[in-house]
Every structure is written in C-alpha cells, then in structure tokens.
Amino acid sequence: MSIHQTSFVLSVEDLTVSFDGFKAVDGLTFYVEPNECRVMIGPNGAGKTTVLDLICGRTRATSGSVRFKDQELLSMREDQIVLAGVGRKFQTPSVYEDLSVFENLELSFPRGHGVFGSLFFRRDAEVKDRIQEIAETIFLADLLDEKAAFLSHGQKQWLEIGMLLIQDPELLMLDEPVAGMSVAERKKTAELLNRIIDHRSVIVIEHDMGFVEDIATRVTVLHQGKTLSEGKMDKVKNDPKVIEVYLGH
Amino acid sequence: MQIDRKTRFLTREEAIYFGLLAAVIFLILPLALDSFRLNLFGKYLTYAFVAIGLVLCWGAGGILSLGQGVFFGLGGYAMAMFLKLEASTPEATAIQSTPGIPDFMDWNQITALPWWWEPFNSLAFSLIAVVIVPVAFAFIIGVAMFRRRVGGVYFAIITQAIAAILTILIIGQQGFTGGVNGITDLRTLKGWDIRTDEAKEILYFVNAVLLFACLFAAQYVRRSKLGRLLIAMRDQEDRVRFSGYDVASFKIFVFCLGAAFAGIGGAMFTLQVGFMSPTLVGIVPSIEMVIFAAVGGRLSILGAVYGTLLVNWAKTTLSESFPELWLLGLGALFIAVVMFFPNGLAGLWSEQVMPRLRKLFAGRGAGARPPAAPFPANSASAPDSPAAKAAAE
Ligand SMILES: Nc1ncnc2c1ncn2[C@@H]1O[C@H](COP(=O)(O)OP(=O)(O)OP(=O)(O)O)[C@@H](O)[C@H]1O
Ligand SMILES: [Mg+2]
Numbered sequence: 203m204s205i206h207q208t209s210f211v212l213s214v215e216d217l218t219v220s221f222d223g224f225k226a227v228d229g230l231t232f233y234v235e236p237n238e239c240r241v242m243i244g245p246n247g248a249g250k251t252t253v254l255d256l257i258c259g260r261t262r263a264t265s266g267s268v269r270f271k272d273q274e275l276l277s278m279r280e281d282q283i284v285l286a287g288v289g290r291k292f293q294t295p296s297v298y299e300d301l302s303v304f305e306n307l308e309l310s311f312p313r314g315h316g317v318f319g320s321l322f323f324r325r326d327a328e329v330k331d332r333i334q335e336i337a338e339t340i341f342l343a344d345l346l347d348e349k350a351a352f353l354s355h356g357q358k359q360w361l362e363i364g365m366l367l368i369q370d371p372e373l374l375m376l377d378e379p380v381a382g383m384s385v386a387e388r389k390k391t392a393e394l395l396n397r398i399i400d401h402r403s404v405i406v407i408e409h410d411m412g413f414v415e416d417i418a419t420r421v422t423v424l425h426q427g428k429t430l431s432e433g434k435m436d437k438v439k440n441d442p443k444v445i446e447v448y449l450g451h
Numbered sequence: 452m453q454i455d456r457k458t459r460f461l462t463r464e465e466a467i468y469f470g471l472l473a474a475v476i477f478l479i480l481p482l483a484l485d486s487f488r489l490n491l492f493g494k495y496l497t498y499a500f501v502a503i504g505l506v507l508c509w510g511a512g513g514i515l516s517l518g519q520g521v522f523f524g525l526g527g528y529a530m531a532m533f534l535k536l537e538a539s540t541p542e543a544t545a546i547q548s549t550p551g552i553p554d555f556m557d558w559n560q561i562t563a564l565p566w567w568w569e570p571f572n573s574l575a576f577s578l579i580a581v582v583i584v585p586v587a588f589a590f591i592i593g594v595a596m597f598r599r600r601v602g603g604v605y606f607a608i609i610t611q612a613i614a615a616i617l618t619i620l621i622i623g624q625q626g627f628t629g630g631v632n633g634i635t636d637l638r639t640l641k642g643w644d645i646r647t648d649e650a651k652e653i654l655y656f657v658n659a660v661l662l663f664a665c666l667f668a669a670q671y672v673r674r675s676k677l678g679r680l681l682i683a684m685r686d687q688e689d690r691v692r693f694s695g696y697d698v699a700s701f702k703i704f705v706f707c708l709g710a711a712f713a714g715i716g717g718a719m720f721t722l723q724v725g726f727m728s729p730t731l732v733g734i735v736p737s738i739e740m741v742i743f744a745a746v747g748g749r750l751s752i753l754g755a756v757y758g759t760l761l762v763n764w765a766k767t768t769l770s771e772s773f774p775e776l777w778l779l780g781l782g783a784l785f786i787a788v789v790m791f792f793p794n795g796l797a798g799l800w801s802e803q804v805m806p807r808l809r810k811l812f813a814g815r816g817a818g819a820r821p822p823a824a825p826f827p828a829n830s831a832s833a834p835d836s837p838a839a840k841a842a843a844e
C-alpha cells in the first residue's frame with residue numbers, strides 16, 4: 203500500500219536500522235505533507251533521534267526508503283541531503299564556540315559551499331542583511347559579535363535554529379528544541395517556532411506535551427522503533443495504547 | 452551600533468607583526484650573521500614552510516599529520532634530481548662505466564637513466580614537480596583517509612607510517628635514489644654555481660621571498676570563509692557537514708596546501724644545503740616539524756616561523772655542546788609546551804605579554820583594543836590532542 207504520490211514532502215517507507223541485531227527503528231512508515239508540523243513523541247530510547255539520523259544520512263539505514271520530493275535520500279551524502287533542502291538541529295546544541303554569532307550564521311548562508319566557493323566567498327550586503335534579519339528573529343541581534351562560547355544554553359539553541367533558518371530548508375527537523383530551557387526561554391522559543399514553521403514542513407521531537415499541543419499538525423508516537431499511534435493530537439492523546447506506554451507515567 | 456565586519460586581509464596589528472618578521476628575515480639576520488650562519492638560518496627557514504602548513508592543517512583544521520617530512524622530501528628530491536642530472540654531464544662523469552648518469556646509479560650497476568628520471572632534465576618540469584608531486588601524493592592520501600572519515604590519532608599514525616615506508620623505500624632503492632646517502636654533490640643550477648657564498652646569500656633571499664609568499668597565501672586562507680570553516684570543523688565537524696559542506700574535500704584541500712608549502716621548503720633546502728637525503732623524510736624530522744609549529748604556536752602562522760627559528764637555533768647550539776641531550780631536551784620542550792603553553796610562543800605573546808604592555812600604556816589614553824587572537828584557541832582539545840599522546844610515548 204505504498205503511496206507514490208508526489209504531494210508529500212517526505213515519504214518514509216519500511217525504514218529499518220539494525221545495530222548488531224537490535225532494531226532501533228523497525229519498519230517505520232510515515233508521510234509528511236507540505237507545511238505540516240509533525241511532532242514525534244515517545245519514551246526515551248524509542249528511536250526518535252535515530253529516525254532523524256536516518257533521514258539526514260548520519261546513520262545508514264539497513265533497509266527501506268526515504269524520499270524527499272522524489273529524491274531518494276538514502277543513497278545521498280549528508281551535505282547533498284542538506285543542499286537538497288533538509289535541515290537538522292541536533293539534540294545537544296551544536297554551534298561553533300570559537301566563532302562569533304555572526305560567523306556562525308555566515309557559515310550556514312547558502313552560498314559558496316564548495317572549496318573554492320568558500321575560498322573566494324565575499325561578505326557582501328546580501329549576506330550581512332540576511333544575517334541581521336535572522337539574528338533579529340532569533341533574539342540575538344545585539345550579540346552578533348559575541349563568541350558563541352559565551353552564549354547561554356538557550357541562546358545556543360536559538361543560534362542553531364538560526365543557522366538552519368538561514369539555509370531556508372523546505373524540511374526542518376528539530377530534536378528537542380526546548381530541552382534544558384528556562385520557562386521564559388521556552389515561551390520565547392515556542393513563539394519563534396510558531397513563526398518559522400509557517401511556510402515549510404517540520405518534524406519536531408519533543409517531550410513537553412503543552413508545547414506539542416501548541417504546534418503540532420499531527421503527532422506520531424514511537425515505541426521500540428515502531429509507530430504506536432498517529433494522527434491529530436486529541437486522537438493520539440486518548441489512544442489507550444499511548445496512555446499505557448507513554449502518557450501514563 | 453553598526454559594526455564594521457569587513458574581512459580585511461591584514462588587521463593593523465597583523466600588518467605590524469608581518470613587518471617585524473620581514474625586518475628580522477630581510478634585514479637583521481643578513482646584517483648580523485656571517486655567510487655560514489646565514490646559510491644555516493636559511494636552512495632553518497625551509498622548515499618553516501612546513502610549520503606554516505601545519506598551522507593551517509593542525510592548528511586551524513585539527514588535522515595532525517606526523518608525516519610532513521614526506522612532502523618536504525618529495526619537493527627536495529624533485530629539485531635534487533634536476534641538479535644531479537645537471538652535475539652528471541658525460542664529461543664530468545667520464546671515469547664511470549656509464550658516463551652521463553648520476554654517480555650512485557653507476558655504482559649500483561645501472562647502465563641507463565631510468566625513464567622517470569628523464570623529465571627531470573628540464574628545469575621547468577622539475578620546478579612544477581616540486582609542488583605538484585607532493586600535492587598529488589597528499590591528494591591521494593587525503594582522498595583515501597578523509598573520504599573514509601579517518602581522522603585524529605589514526606590519521607596521525609598513518610601519516611607517520613607513510614613517512615617510515617617512504618624512507619625505507621628510498622634507502623632500499625639505492626640505484627634509483629642514492630639510498631641512505633641521498634642525492635649529493637650538487638653543483639650548478641643552469642650553470643650557476645650554487646656552492647659559493649654569494650650564491651648562498653642570493654638563495655637565502657629567494658627563500659625568504661618564497662616564505663613570505665606562502666605566509667600571505669596562508670593568511671588569505673585564514674581570512675577567507677574557508678579559514679573559519681576549518682575552525683568550525685575542528686570543533687563541530689557534524690554541524691559543518693549538516694550545514695551542507697562536504698567536510699572531506701576541505702580537509703583534502705588544506706592537507707594538499709600544506710604539502711605544497713612543504714614541497715617548496717624541501718626544494719629550497721636542497722638548493723641551499725646542496726643535498727637531499729632520507730634523513731629529512733622520515734619520522735623524526737616529521738615530528739620535529741610538528742614541534743616547531745607547537746613551540747611557535749600552532750594557531751599562528753608567524754609564530755610557527757619564530758618557533759622554527761628558535762628551536763633550530765637551540766638545536767644547533769646545544770647539540771654542538773651536548774649532542775646526546777638534545778633529543779631529550781626536545782621531547783621535554785614539546786611536553787612542556789603542550790601542557791603549559793598550548794598556544795606556544797604566539798599564545799604567550801598575545802595572552803601574557805601584550806595585555807601587560809597594553810596596561811602599561813593604557814594610562815596615556817590610547818585606544819586599547821582587545822588582542823586579535825591569530826586563531827581562536829580550542830583550549831579544550833589542547834592537552835589531550837594526538838600530539839600530546841604521541842609525545843608521551
Ligand atoms: N549508533 C548506535 N549504535 C547502537 N545503538 C544505538 C545507536 N544509536 C542509537 N542506538 C540505540 O537506539 C535506541 C534509540 O535511540 P534514540 O537516540 O533514537 O532514542 P530517542 O527516542 O531519541 O530517545 P531520547 O528521548 O532519550 O532522546 C536506543 O536504545 C539507543 O541506545
Ligand atoms: Mg533523542
């Protein structure tokens with residue numbers, strides 16, 4: 203019953219990865235529509251991060267298929283997947299600590315990604331304006347010249363989100379974007395995410411249920427590498443299987 | 452609040468430091484030293500080419516190669532082959548059983564010049580080979596290693612093994628390479644006798660000009676987006692990869708650039724010292740070159756030049772009086788640098804000396820700016836870097 207319909211931005215079918223016999227993701231199938239915000243929830247170790255790793259090429263799948271707008275991602279190199287339009291934020295904030303906020307954003311600007319392109323890259327007005335614009339979006343406009351090492355945990359998360367935004371990916375994948383944030387930062391992040399998920403497809407992994415309810419179009423509940431339940435939030439929330447393995451505790 | 456974020460080739464401060472080094476190399480050393488000592492410093496400076504390449508590869512990009520002697524040697528041998536052929540005219544080698552071929556070939560019962568020596572009759576070919584051969588070799592190693600994501604300590608060990616293998620190969624193929632003695636008895640370059648004091652003085656300045664050309668090239672790379680990408684890769688390789696960069700190709704590029712610098716240095720060594728031998732290719736010289744860069748400061752291209760000069764000057768002075776202590780001293784120096792001054796002399800200067808000088812002059816109201824660190828330090832990775840482990844062995 204595989205649906206070869208091109209209207210999906212992302213089609214994941216029968217995706218399986220086995221680490222020495224342990225199937226962290228096991229025959230997973232799901233589809234993401236344009237402008238959809240898909241939230242993935244599930245207990246620790248359910249395989250959520252691994253799914254993102256498989257989509258963006260960080261981990262090689264054992265079998266299955268991941269199609270992004272008719273391109274098979276599983277046979278592509280990581281950087282090619284990114285340039286095709288898939289952006290990924292990691293679970294722990296990864297920014298370049300030794301570089302300034304400005305330089306962090308600049309490295310993600312979608313131009314000059316080859317060796318010689320970056321050797322002769324020019325920091326022109328277009329680059330500066332775009333960085334300024336993104337910096338305002340992610341609340342870091344006043345800290346552009348600060349070394350990223352001096353940012354707070356929450357600010358680093360924002361910076362990494364900004365680094366993705368500047369790439370303007372069609373599919374944005376965020377792994378626990380509000381984890382470890384203060385309540386105030388959380389609120390600001392929710393506001394930020396609501397703004398940026400507007401005209402693109404997003405996959406978010408998150409544990410914070412209030413946050414999930416706020417942003418999700420649809421929810422996929424993952425358990426032991428398989429889909430436990432999928433659908434609108436209120437449907438999933440009342441699914442007895444979900445309550446038993448995840449929401450119950 | 453509009454801050455000027457121009458990417459200048461040199462900041463004012465850096466321009467001063469470049470000027471100071473130029474003064475040392477072009478004025479002070481030639482004026483202060485007799486022609487024997489000047490030639491000695493010219494030799495030291497050929498190692499600085501390697502050290503500059505290491506600053507880019509290791510300091511900026513986090514790629515530690517313990518086999519840079521290979522590229523130094525390849526460049527040096529390319530130059531030596533040309534000079535040897537020029538010195539082996541049929542007249543000059545009339546007493547050999549096969550006149551017209553290098554003497555060591557004749558000693559090894561070789562009766563015709565091997566085909567791969569032939570092109571080295573051409574100066575143009577040889578000069579191109581000085582750069583291209585090391586770069587091509589680095590490219591092959593780079594593709595084989597970096598495409599497979601071999602890095603860190605493994606890469607360091609493999610490059611060291613390559614240095615060992617090449618040395619053994621050169622020594623074993625005595626008839627083609629001159630074996631353990633190397634290629635010696637080099638005389639003229641297109642008829643110009645390179646053994647005279649005057650020629651050595653000229654070669655010193657040629658070497659100095661080439662060194663500055665490499666320094667400027669390295670500075671350009673550091674200032675470019677590629678330079679910042681190297682730092683980014685050193686700290687967060689995955690983030691760079693998932694920002695759409697093919698990380699391996701950047702590593703291959705910087706490794707090849709370092710090899711090109713080393714090849715030029717090797718050729719200048721051959722010209723100034725008058726021979727090339729496997730003792731400059733192997734593990735020990737390769738590690739020594741890493742130490743030069745570490746002592747000078749692995750984040751600073753200028754520091755690497757000072758480090759090279761200083762360590763070599765100390766080596767010559769000390770090993771004249773205490774030959775057996777030198778290697779111990781060098782090892783101790785390296786460990787001390789890695790443990791206590793991870794950014795070497797350049798770090799000591801910009802972190803300790805400059806702030807104090809600034810404080811001293813701050814009273815006059817001069818606009819004190821924070822020191823522009825040559826390369827932002829990655830302090831966390833310094834003490835447990837592969838080099839530290841290698842040194843501890
Ligand atoms: N490279 C790997 N090798 C072996 N096992 C792995 C690997 N990557 C992940 N796993 C295992 O796969 C399972 C799923 O891990 P994953 O990180 O995807 O979970 P998660 O749902 O993101 O959990 P969390 O909510 O804690 O982030 C875990 O049991 C983990 O130990
Ligand atoms: Mg996870």
